[in-house]
Amino acid sequence: MNKKIAIVLIFSGIILAAGNAQDATAFLKQAESIMYPDNFYLVNTLVTTSPVKSDTSMTFEIYHRKDAGTLMEITEPARSKGIRFLQKDNNLWMYNPKARSGNAIRLSARGAFQGSTFSNNDMSDPNYSDDYSVTIAGMETIAHPELGQIECIVIEGTAKTKDTTYSKIKMWLRKSDHMPLQMHYFAQSGVLYKVMKLSGFKQMAGRLRPTVVAMESLDMKGTVSTVTIQQMTVRNDLPAGKFTESALTR
Amino acid sequence: MKQFVFITIFTITALTAIPAQEWTQFGDIGLAATMSHAEIAVGDPVSDWFGLTGWFTASGNIEMDHRLDYDQAMFRLHHLLEVTAEGDISYNLYEAYISFFPVPWLAVDIGKKHVNWGMGSLFLPTDAINPKTIDSTDRRQDIGFQGLTLTFTPNENFSIITALNIENSLDNLESDYWRDFRYGLLMSAFFGNLQIKTSLVYEPDTVFRPGLAASFDIEGFVFTAEGAVDFHNPTYYPESALVWDQPELWTPFYYVDAGVRKLAAIDDITLSFAVEYFFTSAGYTKSEESWFFEALGMGTMHIPQFLGQHYLYGDIGMETTGLLATHHSILVNLQDSSILFWHSVTLLVIENLDLNIEVMWTTGSSTAEFGLLPQRIQITAGAVFHF
Structure with a gap:
């Protein structure tokens, strides 16, 4: 009798866990679609502030096509203008037109x-669902600097690969519409070392999206990098050929 | 000077007149002063002839890059004008080409351009399509070619590039100019973190070079390997200003290159390193080359080439954002133990202005292993304003 109860409980647990993962994945995908469309062009500014050094600012143009890759180009400051990056899966290339060589250098996507x-x-x-297995960790009310006290669904993701x-x-996703509000990032050692907060909610590329993304490093006390999206448009016409090494160096 | 001014004004006027979807323009203005000293130039025929044991030069330059983007086409122009303190003016057109994108899976490039080929940091054995030159610091540099390239992208993980280089034919349009055409074929495919490239370069009676290259990212370390076999080739790699006829045609020459590089960021400090080994079975040994010049009655003359068969290249760099960047490189000819060092320090504290000092130092086990003037030290101080 006890065995039967145990088996039923185990199966129920498995079914509930599977259902939990399915829900979590669906919530995460919805949050991703809120942050960015599948295919887009955007202009953003990246500002890094630190208590120990002067602020730095960079402006980028970014093209992204789902399953094809991301092409980024620095447009400000003049010192770095024209430098381009191409990311395909976990592969990253950098091309500097001022280097007077037609070759792009392959780098690792893990670096800062x-x-x-x-x-x-x-x-x-912009997608996490490809790289992480997620589950719902529970509900939590957080204090958001722009929205006040917000009830959130908390989702936890573990890396699928090394x-x-x-x-x-x-x-942390807002319960009402799954708008992403906050994220924590953990190092390979398991230590929390980055906190991301999303704000500046505006209508952009057809829906309400966060346009200010601030990433705080817990390693470097007081160092925060903030991305502010200035312009975003849906671009379903981007060809796959735009996300190749030959296009990167063109 | 006139060429640079004319092309710049023409380009800006034309691009301003055209309703561009996107127009990108950037460049640098640079000033540099170089002091060079040849430690053991005495006895070297070049030094003896010209009395050169040390010199000082100063120059200024302006370099510009213009790009006009449309959905279906683009235009790019990249050029440089340099003026020396002696009043010598030189103009260098790096790239000037038009690209068309008639369908999403095809790009057509016409004009003078560089083609992205190979995977190494310093050596690209598979790249025989881009012509090379040896610059003032004895480093190999692409100079771009005039011709046509077609890039096919049937899907996001596979592409094919075909290239036609007509650079040499333009000098000989009267007869058999087509025999100077150089053809290139490159295929690139991704399998997760692995990228594989296969290539073939062919020019009648000159080059037939199939090659294979791969790169892989393991825990942030990017490993690259590249190899090529050259048949029917009267030159050797790296390319030289001089050409000897190969004793026998269809004798294969082998080129193998392998390396690893890493870019790591710790706080706001970016560290980079690269190590690369290169083997070539082509070329002449130093003693054979010395014999060649002695036979011509020119004494033991040494020319700027990377002769030898085993090379090792290393580079380590560090940049503190908005403060300082340094690079230290070494190129070793393992065959004769000659070494070329570069050290550079760049101050980045002033917005859009780089203040740079570079030291280049050549040394070796014998008197003439690298460079026109062996055992030399060269110091360059420069300022570059970016706009």
């Missing part, structure tokens, strides 16, 4: 992006 608290992958791959930038992520 241009001295900011964002990783290369944070900047160029190639991902973070070992674990934790995401």
Whole structure:
């Protein structure tokens, strides 16, 4: 009798866990679609502030096509203008037209992006559902600087492979519409080392989206990099050929 | 000077007149002063002839890059004007081409351009399509070719590039100019973190070079490997200003290159390193080359080439955002133990203005292993304003 109860409980647990994962994945995908369309062009500014050094600012143009890749180009400051990055899956290339060589250099997508608290992958791959297995961790009310007290669904994700930038992520989504409000990033050692907060909610590319994304490093006390999206348009016409090495160096 | 001014004004006027979807324009203005000293130039025929043991030069330059983007086409112009303190003016057109995108899976490039080929940091054995030159610091540099390239992208993980280089034919349009055409074929495919490229470069009676390259990212370390076999080739790699006939046609020459590089960011400090090994079975040994010049009655003359068969290249760099960047590179010819060092320090504290000092130092086990003037040290101080 006890065995039967145990089996029923185990199966129920498995079914509930599977259902939980399905819900979590659906919520995460919805949050991703709120942050960015599948295919887009955007202009953003990346500002890094630190208590120990002067602020830095960069402006980028970014093209993204789902399953094809991301192409980024620095447009400000003049010192870095024209430098381009191409990301395909976990592969990253950099091309500097001022180097007078037609070749792009392949880099790892894991490193920090241009001295900011964002990783290369944070900047160029807007999707987490490809890289993390997620579950619903519970409900929590957080204090949001722009929205006040907000009830959130908390989602936890563990890396599917060792190639991902973070070992674990934790995401707070507004319960009412799954708008992403906050994220925690954990190092391979399991230590929390970055906190991301989303704000500046505006109508952009056909829906309400966060346009200010601030990433705080807990390693470097007081260092925050903030991406502000100035312009975003849906671009379903971007050809796959735009996301190739030959296009990167063109 | 006139050429640069004319092309710049013409381009800006034309691009301003055209209703561009996107127009990108940027460039640098640079000033540089170089002091060079040849430690053991005495006895070197070049030094003896010209009395060169050290010199000082100064120059200024302006370099510009213009790009006009449309959905279905683009135009790019990249050029440089340099003026020396002696009043010598030189103009260099790096790239000037038009690209068309008639269908999403095809790009057509016409004009002078560089083609992205190979995977190494310093050596690209598979790249025989881009012509090379040896610059003032003895480093190999692409100079771009005039011709046509077609890039096919049937899907996001596979592409094919075909290239036609007519650079040499333009000098000989009277007869058999087509025999100077150089053809290139490159295929690139992704399998997760692995990228594989296969290539073939062919020019009648000159080059037949199939090659294979791969790169893979393991825990942030990017490993690259590249190899090529050259048949029917009267030149050797890296390319030289001089050409000897190969003793026998269809004798294969092998080129193998392997390396690893890493870019790591710790706080706001970016560290980079690259190590690369290169083997070539082509070329002449130093003693054979010396014999060649002695036979011509010119004494033991040494020319700027990367002769030898085993090379090692290393580079380490560090940049503190908005403060300082340094690079230290070394190129070793393992065959004769000659070494070329570069060290550079750049101050980045002033917005859009780089203040740079570069030291280049050549040394070796014998008197003439690298460079026109062996055992030399060269110091360049420069300022570059970006706009």
